[in-house]
Amino acid sequence: MTSVAQQQTSATHQFPQGFLWGAATAAYQIEGAVTAGGRTPSIWDTFSHTPGRIAGGDHGDVADDHYHRFREDVALMAELGLTSYRFSISWPRITPQVTAQELGPVSADGLAFYSGLVDALLAAGIAPSITLYHWDLPQALEDGGGWTSRATAERFGEYAAVVAAALGDRVPQFITLNEPWCSAYLGYASGVHAPGRTEDAAALAAVHHLNLAHGLGVAAIRRAAPAAKVAVTLNLAWVCPETGSDLDAEAARRVDGLQNRVFLDPMLSGRYPDDVQADTAGVTDWAFVRPGDLEVISAPIDALGVNYYSPTVVRHWTREHPKETADGHGDGAATPWIACDDVEFPRQHGPKTAMGWSIDARGMTGLLTRMAREHPGLDLMVTENGAAFPGDEVVDGRVADPDRVDYLRSHLAAVHAAIEAGAPVVGYYVWSLLDNFEWAWGYEKRFGVVHVDYSTLVRTPKDSAWFYAGVARDNAVPVAPVARSEP
Numbered sequence: 001m002t003s004v005a006q007q008q009t010s011a012t013h014q015f016p017q018g019f020l021w022g023a024a025t026a027a028y029q030i031e032g033a034v035t036a037g038g039r040t041p042s043i044w045d046t047f048s049h050t051p052g053r054i055a056g057g058d059h060g061d062v063a064d065d066h067y068h069r070f071r072e073d074v075a076l077m078a079e080l081g082l083t084s085y086r087f088s089i090s091w092p093r094i095t096p097q098v099t100a101q102e103l104g105p106v107s108a109d110g111l112a113f114y115s116g117l118v119d120a121l122l123a124a125g126i127a128p129s130i131t132l133y134h135w136d137l138p139q140a141l142e143d144g145g146g147w148t149s150r151a152t153a154e155r156f157g158e159y160a161a162v163v164a165a166a167l168g169d170r171v172p173q174f175i176t177l178n179e180p181w182c183s184a185y186l187g188y189a190s191g192v193h194a195p196g197r198t199e200d201a202a203a204l205a206a207v208h209h210l211n212l213a214h215g216l217g218v219a220a221i222r223r224a225a226p227a228a229k230v231a232v233t234l235n236l237a238w239v240c241p242e243t244g245s246d247l248d249a250e251a252a253r254r255v256d257g258l259q260n261r262v263f264l265d266p267m268l269s270g271r272y273p274d275d276v277q278a279d280t281a282g283v284t285d286w287a288f289v290r291p292g293d294l295e296v297i298s299a300p301i302d303a304l305g306v307n308y309y310s311p312t313v314v315r316h317w318t319r320e321h322p323k324e325t326a327d328g329h330g331d332g333a334a335t336p337w338i339a340c341d342d343v344e345f346p347r348q349h350g351p352k353t354a355m356g357w358s359i360d361a362r363g364m365t366g367l368l369t370r371m372a373r374e375h376p377g378l379d380l381m382v383t384e385n386g387a388a389f390p391g392d393e394v395v396d397g398r399v400a401d402p403d404r405v406d407y408l409r410s411h412l413a414a415v416h417a418a419i420e421a422g423a424p425v426v427g428y429y430v431w432s433l434l435d436n437f438e439w440a441w442g443y444e445k446r447f448g449v450v451h452v453d454y455s456t457l458v459r460t461p462k463d464s465a466w467f468y469a470g471v472a473r474d475n476a477v478p479v480a481p482v483a484r485s486e487p
């Protein structure tokens with residue numbers, strides 16, 4: 001007789017036909033070859049070579065050497081049966097002489113690298129999905145004010161036009177920005193990311209100029225590549241007030257405003273949230289928002305990319321104890337949470353990843369169903385989800401990473417639950433294809449489903465890669481096995 005346990009183990013959550021199974025990476029985290037083809041420094045080259053900024057003094061000079069090994073990496077994706085690959089373009093490879101005043105000449109070498117990558121993907125039957133900005137701003141633009149300056153958004157629109165014109169005939173999907181929350185608040189308020197500034201007013205100006213860059217990018221892609229789909233990727237927070245109290249609800253409102261609605265509302269509804277503007281009135285008068293900007297920012301898009309890793313538990317800070325800051329974004333000299341003096345992020349019990357991030361897959365379902373409810377008619381994609389865990393080691397050619405397999409299984413089941421509840425989710429991209437440069441944390445935190453030996457650059461698929469390959473092959477996620485409960 002088949003036991004209940006056996007029946008449950010072989011049960012699966014079936015995904016809709018045509019669902020995209022992908023992996024994601026970002027240029028500075030994997031490419032290396034930082035001077036190849038005339039590439040000039042980005043803010044991350046500068047930041048990572050500034051003593052004390054990155055754990056272990058790590059930097060992206062070599063990273064995974066994907067620039068030279070991309071064919072091997074594409075072959076690996078094909079072996080895993082992936083149907084899409086989300087990667088980002090290094091802006092300083094494309095227009096290495098850009099300044100705040102002008103875009104400068106386009107680098108044929110820079111475009112040729114990405115063109116070769118696109119062709120290799122297409123030949124392998126893998127749909128390319130390009131992110132135009134995943135944090136590696138040309139240093140010369142930062143020198144001209146960075147994201148605090150409107151000129152950066154204008155140059156971004158021009159750069160987007162160049163890339164879309166060159167690759168739009170073969171690339172079905174462009175994503176304007178990755179996680180502008182991080183660019184603005186970690187880059188300009190808490191300073192744990194490049195360019196490492198700690199000025200609240202600058203961070204809010206950066207929020208607006210990133211939103212504007214998105215809108216200018218959408219318009220440029222539509223003109224140059226009318227057949228391509230256009231999206232943006234946001235790291236949305238599943239904000240959970242710790243209790244049902246009004247004060248905790250108020251803490252949650254503030255965090256939801258700064259992380260979610262300050263991007264979602266202008267991009268999808270053409271307005272900034274009144275409450276966020278009121279909360280931050282002591283920091284800035286928002287005069288950087290000019291007439292016409294919101295029309296540009298709210299140009300229609302085809303899909304919303306959602307990155308989800310961990311829940312965001314918040315509560316009102318009573319000031320009776322030192323503030324808890326376990327928000328998962330590292331301890332900087334300052335906080336990324338502007339005008340949130342009364343908000344704290346309590347340390348959580350229960351399972352955590354190597355980043356110290358709590359694991360709770362319900363947030364995946366919660367965010368996707370919320371987006372479906374609040375923004376009907378928009379396709380949704382999970383453009384990043386994954387986890388770093390300690391102890392990924394190659395033993396006899398194998399990397400056993402059961403924690404990552406469990407994490408992926410539970411979060412994929414949570415995506416499936418959102419689809420069952422009516423959310424139009426069209427794809428999922430695991431973060432990340434390869435172990436890589438995890439920003440301020442350097443190479444110590446490994447998010448890849450493929451292990452990279454940083455001394456030899458040899459790639460070894462982990463057990464999680466083979467698990468994920470099975471999911472892609474079956475278009476289904478196995479239901480978690482349960483303890484045998486009957487003979």
Ligand code: IFM
Nearest residue numbers: 026179307384431438447
């Ligand atoms: O590595 C990052 C990625 O660049 C952006 N999203 C979160 C990932 C894990 O921290």
